[in-house]
Amino acid sequence: MNTRLSVNVNKVALVRNTRHLGIPSVTRAALLCLQAGAHGITIHPRPDGRHIRAHDVGELAALLHQWPGREFNIEGNPLQNLMPHIEAARPQQATFVPDAEDQFTSDHGFDLTDAATRERLAPLIAQCRAWGVRVSLFMDPLPQQMPLARALGASRVELYTEPYALAFARHAGQGTAETAHALQAEAARYAAAAQAAQAEGLQVNAGHDLNQHNLTPFLQAVPGVAEVSIGHAFMADALEAGYAATVRGYLACIAAA
Ligand SMILES: CC(=O)[C@@H](O)[C@H](O)COP(=O)(O)O
Numbered sequence: 001m002n003t004r005l006s007v008n009v010n011k012v013a014l015v016r017n018t019r020h021l022g023i024p025s026v027t028r029a030a031l032l033c034l035q036a037g038a039h040g041i042t043i044h045p046r047p048d049g050r051h052i053r054a055h056d057v058g059e060l061a062a063l064l065h066q067w068p069g070r071e072f073n074i075e076g077n078p079l080q081n082l083m084p085h086i087e088a089a090r091p092q093q094a095t096f097v098p099d100a101e102d103q104f105t106s107d108h109g110f111d112l113t114d115a116a117t118r119e120r121l122a123p124l125i126a127q128c129r130a131w132g133v134r135v136s137l138f139m140d141p142l143p144q145q146m147p148l149a150r151a152l153g154a155s156r157v158e159l160y161t162e163p164y165a166l167a168f169a170r171h172a173g174q175g176t177a178e179t180a181h182a183l184q185a186e187a188a189r190y191a192a193a194a195q196a197a198q199a200e201g202l203q204v205n206a207g208h209d210l211n212q213h214n215l216t217p218f219l220q221a222v223p224g225v226a227e228v229s230i231g232h233a234f235m236a237d238a239l240e241a242g243y244a245a246t247v248r249g250y251l252a253c254i255a256a257a
């Protein structure tokens with residue numbers, strides 16, 4: 001499967017919000033990434049508006065409508081502020097994330113073994129489907145929870161990849177047999193979760209702290225990833241190389257897998 005690249009532009013908005021000048025432009029960043037070949041744009045309009053704000057959602061939806069075949073992915077907690085954005089923007093994909101309102105960043109997936117969580121999510125997933133919006137659930141790599149995700153009506157899961165990224169960084173920094181084993185074990189966890197999801201008919205996305213060093217090995221270890229959404233490391237790279245060259249760099253990492 002050719003994994004698709006969705007660029008998360010949260011951090012462009014974060015810098016923009018530090019002045020009242022409207023620069024750097026979020027929509028221009030998205031346009032340049034699409035022109036360079038990115039398959040989609042991801043945003044996470046958090047309740048506190050620290051980066052992506054309501055007007056960004058509408059402006060990006062209008063931009064993506066000019067790019068048939070490219071996808072708009074809006075992330076957030078559907079029990080907080082996400083659903084009005086989904087109704088207004090009608091993105092191709094909504095990624096449900098169980099973040100608290102004041103969370104520093106996303107750092108865990110849903111626990112679908114909790115009946116109350118399932119009861120709250122089921123009607124919201126159904127609502128998105130009624131709007132023609134695919135739902136992906138942000139999940140830790142837990143094979144046993146994949147049937148629960150499918151039973152709720154999700155079309156995809158997004159595997160939360162920070163633990164893998166941490167194991168990769170430790171091995172890259174130390175290169176010991178112990179870190180190699182730990183990295184191999186982490187990659188195997190994700191492969192098992194992906195295979196369990198695919199066995200349920202779910203497609204598999206992945207994201208959080210992926211970068212140009214850990215992306216290719218991740219995709220080599222985890223079969224059939226449909227989409228990676230990458231923002232923080234992407235924007236750090238783009239500050240040095242520019243958006244277009246950075247898109248090409250990440251596409252090359254995907255092609256090398
Ligand atoms: C869900 C996830 O892992 C990221 O997409 C999230 O958008 C990161 O949010 P911040 O950019 O606010 O750290």
Ligand SMILES: NCC(=O)COP(=O)(O)O
Binds near residue numbers: 210231234
């Ligand atoms: N869903 C992950 C995402 O959109 C971006 O995460 P990160 O690359 O900013 O960590």
